[in-house]
Amino acid sequence: MVNVYDHAHSLARALKESHEYRSFVAAREKIKGKASAEKMIEDFHKRQLELQAQVLQGKELTQEQKEGLERLYSVLSQDVDIRDYLMAEQRLGTLLNDVYKIISDAVDVELPRAK
Secondary structure, three states: OOOHHHHHHHHHHHHHHOHHHHHHHHHHHHHOOOHHHHHHHHHHHHHHHHHHHHHHOOOOOOHHHHHHHHHHHHHHOOOHHHHHHHHHHHHHHHHHHHHHHHHHHHOOOOOOOOO
């Protein structure tokens, strides 16, 4: 019999050894302790979550809201360390989403979809 937990631990180890995770950790270390960078990233994430919540509630984002988030990202991207962090975070998120999709497809579980 297969021990699913053993495989989950193996997957966790593989994720920790992945390029995406190691890049994320390295980028996170570069901004760690830089209060202004940490605050800007926190504000950006907060804004992203607010807009995602709005979409999940079935509300359509206005062009102004979309452009506002793009402008905020553009400003943040001027700082190389912040840009590298956000890019590494996105790549790691993609990897984790892909793994989740593979697992959910294998057990025939549908993922909730944003409208």
